[in-house]
Amino acid sequence: MKKPIWAAMLLVTTVAFAQQNVMTPQKLWDLGRVGLETVSPDGKTFIYGVTRYDIDENRGQRDLYSLSTSGGDPKQITSMAGSEYGAHYLKGGNKIGFSYGGQYYIMNTDGSDVQQLTNIEGGIGGINAYDLPNGEIGLLFTKDFKMGMTTNELYPQLPKAEVAIYDDLMYRHWDSWSDVSYNHVCYAKANSNLDVVTEFKDLMKGERFNSPVNPFGGSESYTLSPDGKTVVYEAKKLTGKDWATSTNSELYMVDLESGKAEILTKGMSGYDKEPKFSPDGSKLAWMSMKTPGYESDVNDIIFMNMKTGEKTHLLVVTKRYDEMTFQSFAWQDNNTIFAGVPTNGSNQVYKITQTSSGVDYKKVTRGDHNYNHFELAGKNLIVDRQDMNNATETYSVSIKKGTAKQLTHVNDDLYSSIAKSKVEKRMVKTSDGKDMLTWVIYPPNFDPTKKYPTLLYCQGGPQSQVSQFYSFRWNFQLMAANGYIVVAPNRRGLPGFGRQWNEDISGDWGGQPMRDYLAAIDDVSKEEYVDTDKLGCIGASYGGYSVYYLAGIHEKRFKSFISHCGLFDLENWYLTTEELFFANQDLGGPYWEEKNRETYNKFDPKDLVQNWDTPMLVIHGGNDFRVPEAQGMAAFQAAKLKGLDARFLYFPNEGHWILSPQNGLIWHDQFFNWLETYLK
Numbered sequence: 001m002k003k004p005i006w007a008a009m010l011l012v013t014t015v016a017f018a019q020q021n022v023m024t025p026q027k028l029w030d031l032g033r034v035g036l037e038t039v040s041p042d043g044k045t046f047i048y049g050v051t052r053y054d055i056d057e058n059r060g061q062r063d064l065y066s067l068s069t070s071g072g073d074p075k076q077i078t079s080m081a082g083s084e085y086g087a088h089y090l091k092g093g094n095k096i097g098f099s100y101g102g103q104y105y106i107m108n109t110d111g112s113d114v115q116q117l118t119n120i121e122g123g124i125g126g127i128n129a130y131d132l133p134n135g136e137i138g139l140l141f142t143k144d145f146k147m148g149m150t151t152n153e154l155y156p157q158l159p160k161a162e163v164a165i166y167d168d169l170m171y172r173h174w175d176s177w178s179d180v181s182y183n184h185v186c187y188a189k190a191n192s193n194l195d196v197v198t199e200f201k202d203l204m205k206g207e208r209f210n211s212p213v214n215p216f217g218g219s220e221s222y223t224l225s226p227d228g229k230t231v232v233y234e235a236k237k238l239t240g241k242d243w244a245t246s247t248n249s250e251l252y253m254v255d256l257e258s259g260k261a262e263i264l265t266k267g268m269s270g271y272d273k274e275p276k277f278s279p280d281g282s283k284l285a286w287m288s289m290k291t292p293g294y295e296s297d298v299n300d301i302i303f304m305n306m307k308t309g310e311k312t313h314l315l316v317v318t319k320r321y322d323e324m325t326f327q328s329f330a331w332q333d334n335n336t337i338f339a340g341v342p343t344n345g346s347n348q349v350y351k352i353t354q355t356s357s358g359v360d361y362k363k364v365t366r367g368d369h370n371y372n373h374f375e376l377a378g379k380n381l382i383v384d385r386q387d388m389n390n391a392t393e394t395y396s397v398s399i400k401k402g403t404a405k406q407l408t409h410v411n412d413d414l415y416s417s418i419a420k421s422k423v424e425k426r427m428v429k430t431s432d433g434k435d436m437l438t439w440v441i442y443p444p445n446f447d448p449t450k451k452y453p454t455l456l457y458c459q460g461g462p463q464s465q466v467s468q469f470y471s472f473r474w475n476f477q478l479m480a481a482n483g484y485i486v487v488a489p490n491r492r493g494l495p496g497f498g499r500q501w502n503e504d505i506s507g508d509w510g511g512q513p514m515r516d517y518l519a520a521i522d523d524v525s526k527e528e529y530v531d532t533d534k535l536g537c538i539g540a541s542y543g544g545y546s547v548y549y550l551a552g553i554h555e556k557r558f559k560s561f562i563s564h565c566g567l568f569d570l571e572n573w574y575l576t577t578e579e580l581f582f583a584n585q586d587l588g589g590p591y592w593e594e595k596n597r598e599t600y601n602k603f604d605p606k607d608l609v610q611n612w613d614t615p616m617l618v619i620h621g622g623n624d625f626r627v628p629e630a631q632g633m634a635a636f637q638a639a640k641l642k643g644l645d646a647r648f649l650y651f652p653n654e655g656h657w658i659l660s661p662q663n664g665l666i667w668h669d670q671f672f673n674w675l676e677t678y679l680k
Helices: 005-009 011-018 025-030 240-245 412-416 476-481 499-503 512-524 542-551 570-576 580-587 594-603 605-611 630-641 661-679
Strands: 033-039 045-054 059-068 085-090 095-100 103-108 125-131 137-146 181-190 222-224 230-235 250-255 261-263 272-277 283-288 300-305 311-313 328-333 336-343 346-355 358-363 370-377 380-387 390-398 404-406 423-429 435-441 452-458 485-489 530-540 560-564 616-621 646-651
Touching: 025 661, 033 085, 033 370, 033 380, 033 390, 045 085, 059 085, 059 095, 085 125, 095 125, 125 222, 137 222, 181 230, 222 272, 230 272, 240 580, 250 272, 272 328, 283 328, 328 370, 336 370, 370 390, 423 512, 435 476, 435 512, 452 512, 452 542, 452 661, 476 485, 485 512, 512 530, 512 542, 530 542, 530 661, 542 560, 542 605, 560 661, 570 580, 570 594, 570 630, 580 594, 605 630, 616 630, 616 661, 630 646, 646 661
Parallel strands: 346 370, 452 485, 452 530, 530 560, 560 616, 616 646
Antiparallel strands: 033 045, 045 059, 085 095, 095 103, 125 137, 137 181, 222 230, 230 250, 250 261, 272 283, 283 300, 300 311, 328 336, 336 346, 346 358, 370 380, 380 390, 390 404, 423 435, 435 485
């Protein structure tokens, strides 16, 4: 039987790993990708999803499972020909609702008696479902509405024409071109008999705006009050240049009976998102950034008294604005929330209670793990947990003791058959005398008497923590399994180490962050087991920018560079990217304004090409509109014109990330073969 094309192309990598009982690219795709959904009202069971990928079919399928919060054997409760997600316990915990194929379904808790609950023309998405006081079910969701004419409709006599016409900015965003369609938040009710729902209310009727805010907003962007009378949703009702240069999203409160809407966040000029009512509906909380145009600002949590309108800014009143930032939260009762907080190289969960005398903070989780999505279950939290050696599994964490018990075991068999990496937490002194947390990941069965090629990992974002994440692309376990030590510093400009550390990168892209990178690799290179003749440097996005920049200043430290979707020409990038608020915050604004000239003159990688002297692999996606493809093409061409060994790996239908399974396997094959050529 003829081998699939992808299998033949991966021959070199497969042979390289064949004799090793370690992680491989193929095993990464064999892992089940676990995601917590919801916990039952009595706290005794929870629903989670598992996505598995079929490489030959080049797609994934997600099924839902039910499991006791005390552990035991899971029960698969869906097995439809596609993916099921967005599960909710309904009817007091006696039913489970879920999304499938653009509609909403409901079933018994054991997965039996599946019924389609909605049949709304054109399909719906991002569905939230709520038990209403009268036995009905409230449904909040988004639906796409066409509000204008396409070019082919404007020119019906030219049906084969392929052209787009734009008059304003934001004509494309991340990986999609703008069209004449808009996502609106809608509301519908299912009666107590669970008759099929076909009618709904468009809560944004006639508005040429989107909710949620593209591209990352989801069903967390809108919520229904416990009495079923009020909806609060997030939207960024700006257009053109205003949209491109501002982060000002607002929260809108809609009275479902009258349809009247009011803005809850007037005068708050940054992102306001993820609204949630307290259990009795007396308060609304949401996450808020105060600085206009700063997408990586401190995330505060705002509490609003629904009766008086009084707002409490949690980090401000507790004087922790310079210390913490939030990434998620959930209500326990009307005075207590649990919140996800980036903390010194990991994601942890805190319990925060408003008392008559102030606010109490308690750190619930602990250890070098990322605790991500969480739900409450009585005296415990049900939490998705991962680390650099383990993909996500779901755990139960005691709120009182902080002890964790693993509940799902989706990937135990695979992990039990491979050797894992040692992960070291190392404090490195920076050039300005600061302590910088740097993760060092060692090959399985590490032998300190041997010498190992070593990779400096440059983080993207630029302001996203190098935490205990488990990536299916930039997978440290996989890099270490291929015989490399990985050095991953939390350089200047990352959250979890205080506001100042996070903000120090703005306006200084090629300054202290680059010195931090070099401090990390130089510190680890002092070890006898590091082969200083075989150092590589890798990264994506701002990390890809870092690779290009370091290629011009590394003074022959590195023998190979790999840049994925990196920024190479900052002046050209400013005029071709879309979210200009990001460029305005981090670079100061347009390059033609005199006040910004120093930033562009000092920190543009293209101006250092004369110093490039090292082989370079450049990777880019054709649908990457954050960092358009010409950035990668220019870097590759510069390297070739310099006479360097260089390769351009191009994915025409991928965006800022590589999402297709077969493309992902080729990505890893090229990545490791390049390193094998220059570092082994």
